[in-house]
Amino acid sequence: MNSTDFILAASESANPLVPNPWEILVTGVGFALLLFIVVKVIAPKFEQSYEDRVTAIEGGLEKAEAAQKEAEETLAQYKAQLLEARTEANRIREDARSEGAQILADLKTKATDEATRITEQAQRQISAERTAALSSLRTDVGTLATELASKIVDEALKDDARAQRVVDQFLNDLEAQQNAGASN
Amino acid sequence: MASEEGGFVPPTVSDTHLPEIFPWLAEYGTGFGKQMLMIVLSIVLITWFFTAAIKNPKLVPGKMQYIAESGYAFVRNGIGRDIIGEKNFRPWVPLLFATFFFVLLNNLFGAIPFLQLPSFSHAGSAYAMAIIIYGTWIAVGLKNHGIRYFKLAVVPSGVPGWIMPLMIPLEIISNFIVRPLTHSLRLMATMLAGHMIVMLAAAGARYLIVVQDNLAMNGLGVLIIAGSVAMYFLELLIMVLQAFVFALLTAIYVQGAIDADAH
Numbered sequence: 001m002n003s004t005d006f007i008l009a010a011s012e013s014a015n016p017l018v019p020n021p022w023e024i025l026v027t028g029v030g031f032a033l034l035l036f037i038v039v040k041v042i043a044p045k046f047e048q049s050y051e052d053r054v055t056a057i058e059g060g061l062e063k064a065e066a067a068q069k070e071a072e073e074t075l076a077q078y079k080a081q082l083l084e085a086r087t088e089a090n091r092i093r094e095d096a097r098s099e100g101a102q103i104l105a106d107l108k109t110k111a112t113d114e115a116t117r118i119t120e121q122a123q124r125q126i127s128a129e130r131t132a133a134l135s136s137l138r139t140d141v142g143t144l145a146t147e148l149a150s151k152i153v154d155e156a157l158k159d160d161a162r163a164q165r166v167v168d169q170f171l172n173d174l175e176a177q178q179n180a181g182a183s184n
Numbered sequence: 185m186a187s188e189e190g191g192f193v194p195p196t197v198s199d200t201h202l203p204e205i206f207p208w209l210a211e212y213g214t215g216f217g218k219q220m221l222m223i224v225l226s227i228v229l230i231t232w233f234f235t236a237a238i239k240n241p242k243l244v245p246g247k248m249q250y251i252a253e254s255g256y257a258f259v260r261n262g263i264g265r266d267i268i269g270e271k272n273f274r275p276w277v278p279l280l281f282a283t284f285f286f287v288l289l290n291n292l293f294g295a296i297p298f299l300q301l302p303s304f305s306h307a308g309s310a311y312a313m314a315i316i317i318y319g320t321w322i323a324v325g326l327k328n329h330g331i332r333y334f335k336l337a338v339v340p341s342g343v344p345g346w347i348m349p350l351m352i353p354l355e356i357i358s359n360f361i362v363r364p365l366t367h368s369l370r371l372m373a374t375m376l377a378g379h380m381i382v383m384l385a386a387a388g389a390r391y392l393i394v395v396q397d398n399l400a401m402n403g404l405g406v407l408i409i410a411g412s413v414a415m416y417f418l419e420l421l422i423m424v425l426q427a428f429v430f431a432l433l434t435a436i437y438v439q440g441a442i443d444a445d446a447h
Contacts, residue, residue, distance in 0.1 A: 014198035016307060016376055017369075020213050023308030024315075026220040031316060034227045035282045042234045043278040046256045049241035049249075056243050 144174070192391045195383040200305055200376070222303050226289040230282075259284050259431065267435035272442050276435070279320070283434050287313070287371065288427035294379055295420050302375035302423065307368070310375075314368030317434050325441035336444040367433055374426050378419040385412035 151166050204215035237252030245253055259281045264273040287304065294302030304310045325333035338355040339348070385408055392405030 014196060014201060016197045016372070019308030019311050020201075020219075020306060021308065022213070022216070023219055023223075023306050024312045026216075026223050027303075027309040027312035028316065030223045030227050031282065031286055031313065034230060034286055035279060037231050038234075038282040039278040042231075042238070043256075043281060045235075045238040045241065046253065046260075047277075049238060049253065050257075052241065053243055 192388065195380070195387050197376070197380075199383060200301065200379060202301075219301060219303055219306050219309070222290065222293050222299060222301065223309065226286060226293070226303070230285050230289060234285075255285070256281060263428075263431050263435050267432065268439045268442065272439075276438055279438075280431050280435055283313070283317070284427055284431035287430045288424065291375060291423035291427050292420075294375060294382075294423060295416065300382070302379055304371050305375040305379045307372050310368040310372035313371075313430070314364045317367065317437060318364040321437040321441040324438055325444055328442055329444055333441070333444055337441075363437070367430070367437075371426055371430050374422055378422055381415055382412065382419070385409070385415065 148170055151170060154166075201212040202218050203212060204210040204217040205221060206216040207214075234252055234256075237248045242249060260273075260277045263284065264277045264280050267273075268276055290303035290309070292302075293299040294305070304313075322333075325337060329336055337359055338352050340351055340355060343351055389405040389408040389412070392401045392408065396402060396405075
């Protein structure tokens, strides 16, 4: 038959609602096969790819967050250390200042004490020397007076001129003694 | 054409029933034909594209991987998660994915020159898909609720008792008889209508330009070709839309079977 006859022949019976059983079979089996492939191969791969991406992005975010947290912690640590160092420096400076003041005060006290000690020693020496001088003087004056008196008494008994001479003699002697004492 | 002397004869549904490929030029319905070849081709293409695109998945996807992932995510999140719900949608993603892309590609075949035949304009394929989905959601209902599922599916809650004799038959007809029919016929009819428009425009334009001697008629034929370009884009839209509707309804039926006791 030629094609025109074929079409005319077919047009008499064609009803769009009447299915071709072979097409039902091919479509049904074909779709079942496609579904099998999708279930076994395609869908798992797409889900896996999606999961991997989610994991990668979330992992990246977490890593970044961790890094930032660490940086913040380090910064806080540095700040704390800096503060500590400043406090320490201040403390050392304070210590040095108070120590210096202490040393100065000590030295002053020591100097005062030394001066007092030296003064006391000098006074003690002076008073000892005065005592010695006094006792020596007392002995000398007694001796001299006794000598003078005995001489006066001795000469007076002879004559007035002599007495005069004795006195002079005594005074000269005294003078000479004094000079000798001075030259000594 | 034999009809050329007797005036214009529009193409009919029979013109979508081409002679078989195996046996070669055998009468339609007796062997393996172009429509079945395209069903097989669609399975091969879908399998090839999505396995090739995700073979070496990259964290930052390439163009092909991006397109494939967008398509997968559209079905997974846009149809599966939004309709079935966060809790139960995961096992249903493969079914929805296969349904959507199987129907979509077979529809788009109608817009590709030389293929130029939407597979689902043949009722058999549409019935096959609808039967598979029908069996699936009834099985889901029975698995989740036991035999009580049929009561849940046909007895509406919160309706006064006296209206039940009216409601229950209506629900039975609506859920178990009309639903698979509309599911399949909606797809078949839109695809067939689109295909018929293409055939009508082609046959009409050919008749007006080649057979008629009148210049005005020839000009009209050119106008029809121009108009059919607009129809072509409308058809593209309908092809995508119907694939989406088919997958969306699949998700809605499954969701209804899972949550039959929730209303």
